[in-house]
Amino acid sequence: MKKVILTLLSVAIATIMFSSCSKKNDEMKPVAKNYVLVHGAWQAPYVWNAVKTSLINEGNNVTVVELPGHGSDNTVPSTLTLNTYRDKVADAISKINGKVILVGHSLGGMIISAVAEQNPSKIEKLVYIAAYLPTSGQSLQDLALSDAGSSLGGEGILIGNADGTLDVKQDQITNIFIQDGSAQIKSLVLQNYRPEPAIPFMNPVTLTAANFGSVEKVYIKTLQDHVVSPSLQNRMISAAGVKTIYQLNTSHSPFLSKPDSVALLLTKIGR
Incomplete structure (x- = not known):
């Protein structure tokens, strides 16, 4: 009888320990997050490929938005506005x-701000990566023209086209966007380059404290940026009152030059 009781006690203890360990493992297991990634100007969804793979491998859900007039989308540039981009992301x-954790790069910062104003309750956090972060009434053009440290403002760098698009001088594309990239990455950027619709650059956003202001914001600074200078990044961060700030010692396109670092930061931000 004593032997039976001891056996039953052993089984009970083992069951409790197993249950406790399982519960602890479940608690330690990261909760899957919904990441929505928005690319910037003169780029397309391909720039997020490595980051997307890393986030998915961590168990997250990832959606990459292709903006109209970019990548494989052939919407006529003259019909596009910032609201067109906003509506695509909102959809x-x-x-x-x-x-969702809504991530915007460069021009994408204008877009995710507009989306947050429209539907703040759907967004867990806004993440700006080397992105334009406006105040109400500002356009990307307003911010860019105030950026004396941007290489895009150099003479002859931007070229206006009759179809309502803007080109970057061909021999300056990789130096401006991805000077720290490998030869393979630079080639990829050139292969996927397309002229950029100009109208969305000029469209201002209207933002309110009740909507846009209610969403938590995170900024990832890029310290070797030739497009959105570190000086402008600091000014926008200050104007928006962003409290959570990270930095990467990269060019304007860290998801191409250091995708693992970007994925690690986004995972950290998600937790």
Whole structure:
């Protein structure tokens, strides 16, 4: 009888320990997050490929938005506005269950700000990577023209086209966007380059404290940026009152030159 009781006690203790360990493992397991990634000007969804793979391998859900007039989308440039981009991102978010971590690069910062104003309750955090972060009434053009440290403002760098697009001088593309990239990455950028629709640059955003202001914001600075200078990044961060700030010692395109570092930061931000 004593032997039976001891056996039962051993089984009970083992069951409790197993249950406790399982519960602890479940608690330690990261919760899957919904990341929505928005590319910037003169770029396309391909720039997020490595970061997307890393985030998915960590168990997260990732949606990459292709802006109209970019990548494989052939929307006529003269028909595009900042609101067109906003609506494309908002539509992608509406199809996702739960809140999202909305990430915008460069021009993407203007877009995610407009999306947050429209539907703040859907967004867990806004993440700006080397991105334009406006105050109400500002356009990307307003911010860019105030940026004396940007190489895009150099003489002859930007070229206006009759179809309503802007080109970057061909021999300056990689130096401006990805000077720290490998030869292979630079070649990839040139292969995927397309002229940029100009009208969205001129469209201002209207932002309110009740909507846009209610969403938590994170900024990832790029210290060797030739497009959005570190000086302008600091000014925008200060004007928006962003409290959570990270930095990468990279060019304007860290997701191409240091994708692992970007993925690690986004994972940290998600937790």
